[in-house]
Amino acid sequence: MPAIHKLPEVLINQIAAGEVVERPASVLKELMENSLDAGSRAIEVALAQGGVKQLRITDDGCGIDKDDLALALERHATSKIASLEDLEAVGTMGFRGEALAAIASVARTKIISRATGAAHAWRVTEREREPAPAALNSGTVIEVEDLYYNTPARRKFLKSESTEFGHCDDVFRRVALARPDVGFQLAHNGRVSLRLAAGDAERRVREILGDDFMANCRRVEVDSGPLRLYGFAALPAYARANRDAQFFYVNGRFVRDKLIQHALREAYADILHGARHPAFVLFLDMDPAGVDVNVHPAKTEVRFREGRAIHQFVFHGLSRSLAVPVQSASLAQGPAAPLAPYSGPTEQARLGVEEPGLPxxxxxxxxxxxxxxxxxxxxxxxxxxxxxxxxxxxxxxxxxxxxxxxxxxxxxxxxxxxxxxxxxxxxxxxxxxxxxxxxxxxxxxxxxxxxxxxxxxxxxDGAPGVQRLLIPAIFNASKIELATAEEQADTLNRMGFDVAAAGPNELAVRSVPALLGRANVSELLRALLAELRDFPASEVIAARRNELLAxxxxxxxxxxxxxxxxxxxxxxxxxxxxxxxxxxxxxxxxxxxxxxxxxxxxxxxxxx
CATH class of the missing domain: 3.30.1540.20 (MutL, C-terminal domain, dimerisation subdomain)
Structure with missing residues (x-):
């Protein structure tokens, strides 16, 4: 075995860059977030050859002091957090102090910045860390050229110019959706492809997702203590074949979280056709201390400290917004505002049914x-x-x-x-x-x-009817299923299940919800336990019941x-x-x- 030795700093940075800098779009995301953290009101992005040849971002933010410029290119150097308490309540988009160092380790990087009140701008590069005078009216310009020029094996994994530009365009739109108060411009190979003036949220959503989306959506506005869910959710008629129109933000940060995705999917489950996917632009504002954004270097994954409460809030908030009765027979008049909670059918006579088997x-x-x-x-x-x-x-x-x-x-x-x-x-x-x-x-x-x-x-609705089984249903269960059944015993009981261990590797079911009395008990319970293990609030029983009622x-x-x-x-x-x-x-x-x-x-x- 070779002796243990410490890796060179350059190689350490290049390894770390693999987590942060996957492609030009990753660079664009990090740099745009830094511009927003700097208080910018206008951000311009210029790409060449899909961002592989050059990526240039210009902002009018507060700039970087001369003494901080060289440090900005060092790993774990940041102005946004200083202690563990800061990390546990991050209020900025960036905070890890890794992005610029990772970018500089795999691309030719230049920073020109003029701090507010400075006599002139200063410039540093990935090789020349000593600041040199430069010309710039205000803000910061960062140029990234020849991505992966020094790691050709990584460059081979990049796709065609049009594909890489498509990913950059997606990132640009995600960031722009979250900040309608900021003006944005995107250019590719010298041609402006998208220009967005600062305005309100509805205008920004319309500019990015189009008039069809706005004509087929409902406004969402739900508050509950420190939680607020707002934005726009498309009606099922606007459902799509893929997830390209799904934007969810937590405290302004675009995220992909399986707990949130499950809550959104369940909110649409009762009204969505087949394998179609809903479209939405939704924002969840909450106490930063209640969400951990330090899960992955890319910062698109988060963890909630109160997962069950967040799941229920998003699920019920979106469900109620989509469930409002007909407001206007012209969807073109704009999204309908939420109404008071549904209180059942009107008192006038109506078409009705009878079914002896029902309550x-x-x-x-x-x-x-x-x-x-x-x-x-x-x-x-x-x-x-x-x-x-x-x-x-x-x-x-x-x-x-x-x-x-x-x-x-x-x-x-x-x-x-x-x-x-x-x-x-x-x-x-x-x-x-x-x-x-x-x-x-x-x-x-x-x-x-x-x-x-x-x-x-x-x-x-209300307490479920329970059907006692004459002979308990006993089936083999894994260790994790046994543990989940024990931990979620109260939840299972409220759903109408009486479940207990029947042996070291067996579960016995003595009662089930009456409406699902003839369902395959073992199959149903296995699915339920899997949901309860991954998501604190399961909708499996409601989904099965609703299938029957539908x-x-x-x-x-x-x-x-x-x-x-x-x-x-x-x-x-x-x-x-x-x-x-x-x-x-x-x-x-x-x-x-x-x-x-x-x-x-x-x-x-x-x-x-």
Missing amino acids: QNLSAWQTRAEPARSEGFRPASFERPNGGASFNPATLERLAPQMPNLPAADAGSASSAPLGYAVGQIHGVYVLAQNAHGLVLVDMHAAHERILYEQLKHVL TMACHGAVRANRQLTLPEMNALLRDMEATERADQCNHGRPTWTQLSMNDLDKLFMRGQ
Whole structure:
């Protein structure tokens, strides 16, 4: 074995650079964050050959003193923290004192800076650490050239110029989204590709994500003590095939945290279609002492000291913002403001269902059964996949119209209801309504499906019914599953599970939630324990229950070719206005769309 020896400082820096400087985009992120920490109000970025040949960033911040310039290129040298207490409550974007040293170890680096009040600027490079006079009006200019020129093996891993520029563009937009009060400019190969003037948050989001996003999103504004969640969340109709429009910030820092991602995914789970991904720009402000940003050199990962509280706050805050009833039948009017908490359907009569297998308080809907006039779907029973509970949907198709005589459709009455009043029906599938903005088209099955689904959930909320198992279900469990079951015993009990160890490698389940009584117990519990292990607040049981209720609502909703009367159509519209998430059915498809008078005029070239 060779003798142990200390590595040269240059090699130490090059090894460390591998964690901080992955590609030109990594350099850009670190330098832009330093500019923001310096109090800059305008930041200009110029790239050449995707940032590999040159990356130049200019800001108008406070600058760097002459005596600090050379030290800025040393490892673990920073002006942002001085003690462990500072590290545990970091309020700046940078703090580790590694970025500039790492960059200087793998690229030709030059810094020109003029501190506030200084007679002139000073310059240092990665080789000439002694400051030399330079010309600059104010702020700082950092030039990084020939990235990985001295480590050719690393340079081989870089992609094409267009790919590297694409990554830089992504980083630029992420940073710009977090600071709408700062002006930004990005140029590539001498051509300006994006210029953003300082303004408000809505303008910045519109400039980066476009008008379509703003026309299909809701404003989020939730406060709870020291926690604040705000920003914009797109409706399911704007869902995308990938995650390219997901931006989440903690205290202004873009992060990718699995706890947060789980909370966001669960908030959209009830309204998102298939494998589509939601779009959002959300900001979480909290006490810096409650989040550890010193997890990874890239600073995109964080750890929360109260993970359960943060998960629940984000999940419930976003869920309530997405669940507000219909506010305006024209999404183009802008994001709707959150309403008061949902208090159930309105008191007027509505389309309803009966199901003997459900709790008795469903009778509060005051429904009256009569044979359905649809083509019908009446199998003897419906068996849930994977051993789920079964039910008889035949009775769910008995619709109960007890409709009042609502006002006839006219411009005056339409102005009092977001979805207006019905004027007719097309092929027994779509309802036509007139409102203050123009024409509303409603998919009556999808809309009724959402109404029934939310009513079923509303009735079944609260303490879960429990079904005792005649013979306990015993299955093999790993050590970590046994430990999780013991640690989360109270949580499992509140969900309706009675779980205890039956041996050194076995778990026994003696009761399960009544609604999931016919589910595969071992499969369900394994999934639940895995969720509880990774995420303090699990939504597995709610998700399984909601799958069953969604199927019940789908089969109970009014069918195609069912001819509705005008009072029935109007009752459906009123229930949509009072129902959470009424914009989408249970599968994430839209339930209605608006055609404004301008849209109709364009179809017939009126005024042209």
